[in-house]
Structure formats: structure tokens, C-alpha cells
Amino acid sequence: MAISTEPEAALSVLPRADGSAKYSHAGYTVTASVNGPIEAQRRDEHAYEAVVDVIVRPAAGAGGTRERHLESILQSSLSQIILIKNFPRSLIQIVLQIESTPENDYVNTKLVQASLNFPIIPALLQTAVLALLSAAVPMRATATASVVAVVPEGQTKRMVVDPSPRDLDIAKSVHVLAFTSHDELLLAESEGDFTVKEWDDVYETAQRICCRPATTAETDMAIDDEAAGPDMRHFLRSTMETKIAADLHWK
């Protein structure tokens, strides 16, 4: 099973939407569209800030409780980085369509409806941020996210970044962390049994992936150790730079 660990993204893939992005990483592929700011419905509108509406659509079937839970997590995180106070009484609609999820080679995969689906949150959040950037929705900062699993290995435990379905099956705990571009913690969700020490290690690992300073990204790439994982912030920047260069080809 060869799932590319390098994230890939394409921007403005949907011509009719204000902004859109397609993102794939660690076996997950998500397409997002962003429309806004548009007029909110009377019953939804807020007098002082924009309503952020997140809709998650699963790869197959209709959305259920699991999707509503993901939506509520994403909604509260994205409202923090969008400048919602700039657009009172309006609506910013984000639709996330999950296209594919990694398959478990060891277990016959069946959709387990009741379980949480933490490992997909980084892909969803990353796609939403890219689509928001493509729609030029004013934001306070950008965000990067990562998922870390604590997997037992004999007597010790090991941190696995972007765990495979196999790792997730045996993992003691799974953590999702997101950081803004100002190195602030934006989102922290955990599942399973873990100690405070473990959480601290997870935090450090996720921060290393999400918050690598931009200045060292190019120069230190070669000497980075293998375990460091992908550099999400550098990825986000280079994706946007390509898009902006294409938009401003006339300059």
C-alpha cells in the first residue's frame, strides 16, 4: 500500500463557486467550495458577525451524526480565523465533499457509523483553509492541522503522524491539533487513554509539523530528519504562491 505522504492541492477547481480547493493527503481526498459573504437567511443571521456554515458530505451515502460532529468542530475553528466581524448579517458557506478515505488492508473495512473520525479532520480543515484563501475571504491568519496517534510498541509507545488505518486500530489514543500561522493552538481534540506527558509529546510533534518557521523551510529541507513529517505551513505557502502568480500573470 503506497499512500503518498506528501500533500497535494489544486485551487479554484470549481468554476461557479467563489473559491474552491481539492486536497489530498495520507489517503484522504477532499474537495471544498466556499461561497461568501452572501446574504444569510433571516433566521440564521447574526447582527454583528458573519455566520459560518460548514457542511460535510461523506464519500458515500447521506451525512449523519458523525458529519454533524465534524461540522461543529470545524465551524468553531474556522470562525476563529475568518474575520466574521467584518461581515455582519452575512453568511460564509463552506461545503466539504469527502471523495476518498484510506482503506484498511488488514481488516475488511465496513463503515462503522458510530465511531468518531478524527484522522479526517486535518484534511477537512486544510481543504477549507485553501478554499477560503482561493475565495479571498478576509482572514485573521491561516491554519495548519495534523493528526497524531499514540501507538503501543511492545512496552513503549510511539508517536505516529498521519497514522494508517492499521495504526489507528491499535492506537491507544488519537489526537488532532491545529495551529494558526501565529503559532496559536486553534483546535485540540483527543480520543482514548493518554497521560499528560503523552499529550505534551503529541503537542510537540504536531507543532513541529504545523509551525515550522518559514525562514528555515527552504534552507533546512535537506537536513531535516525523516521523522519530522511534512511541513504543512511551507506547503500552504507554496500552493498559494503558485495560484497568486497565475492570477497576476499580467503584472
Added chain:
Amino acid sequence: MAATEQPIVLPGDAIDPSLIPTHKKQPLRLGPGLRHIPPSYIVPTVAGQLVTDQKKNSMWIEYNSTRYIPSANDLVIGQVQRSATDLYYVNLSPYTSNAMLPHLAFEGATKKTRPQLAAGALVYARVTLANRHMDAELECVSATTGKAEGLGPLVGGMAFDVSLGLARRLLMARSREAGGVEVLELLGAEGLAFETAVGRNGRVWVSSDSAKTIVLVGRALRETDEGDLGVEKQRKLVKKLIRGMR
């Protein structure tokens, strides 16, 4: 990141203080895509290229998008939705709340003689008031001179949707040199007779005696926009379209 002259910035990036223009007399002017956090932080809110103008002591972010957010003094093309007792409700972009255009904001309009606009009519107007807490207000007459100055109802023709970036380039004083769009001049040079009005909200109105010309000009604009065509490719496109018409 190397401190280039016009760096590409993402929302929340720190701006190198050396790039912020300084001027002895004029106050610093911030354009689209930037916000000022008192006392002294200037932070980008969108992804784009930071552009600074030392002479005018201004800075802004150059970017492309499709959703228009009204701002004062923009020239826009709106579509009349309905008329109230003393104003028209005008739509500037799909799914947004309507802007207001008073019945008396036309050249020479009085209570008795005012333009009668039906739902669906197009108007070329200037944004007079843009405030996040209120709906935008428009006018089709210059408040200082009382003249229309090219604004007013757009009769006949057809409106085409383009990206806000292309609309901005078309509105530049020297759109060929500074904006890199030559397609309209080229079509004119080929002997087509048409008139256009460009709205900052991403609408271009094209009018001509022949319907064929209107469609051709509209298609040329849409293809220039969608294909990100440079001047050379615009020339090729115009040649191809003209050949197809004859």
C-alpha cells in the same frame, strides 16, 4: 523569505517594516486586503501580492476573486430588482443583499421626471456609501456637478460576468500597458463597432447594433479571463474569433 520589492503575503503574515511607505506630509493609505490593528500593526487579510506606492503613500494587496464587496467610489453595474416608493433595489452580485439607488439620484431627475426602470434593467452607478452594517447606496449622478458623467441606465446590450481582477484591469487608465488587456482595442481595430461599460463588481456590459458583435466581444472577454491569456494570446484569440465570424 527574501525581502523582495513586492512579496507575496498570506493572511496574518508580518509585513517587513522597510516595505511600508513613509511620507512626510500625506497620511498612509491602506487599500484592499490590509487591516490596521492599533497602534502600529498592518496585517494582510487575503492572499496576494503586496504592492506599495511611495508617491501616493499607499499600499494594498493585489489579488483576484469573484465575490464583490462594495466599497465607496467604485463604479458598478447593477441590475434593478424592484422599485420602492422613492428608491430602486439594485443587485450588485448574486445572493447578496440589494444596494439602494434613490429615484432622484439620476441626472436632472425630479419627482415628476425620473427614469422609469423595470425589474431586470441594468444601471451603471457609483457606490456612495459602503458600510458593513448597512446596505450599499448608489448614485447615477455626480453629487458635485449634477451631471451624469457617463452613469445611468444601460439600454440594450448585454452584461457578461468576469473575475474582479479582470474588471479592475479593464478599468485601469492604461489597461494595455498596466493591466495587460488589449482584447477590446484589438476587436475595435478589426472594425467591430461596440461600446462597453465595466463594473468593478465583475460585470462588463457590451452594446452594439449587431447581436453577433455583442456575443463575440463577450466571448473574447470571458475566454481572456478564464484562460489567463497574455497580450500575445489575446491577439491570437481575436484573430480566431474574427475568422470564425466571417
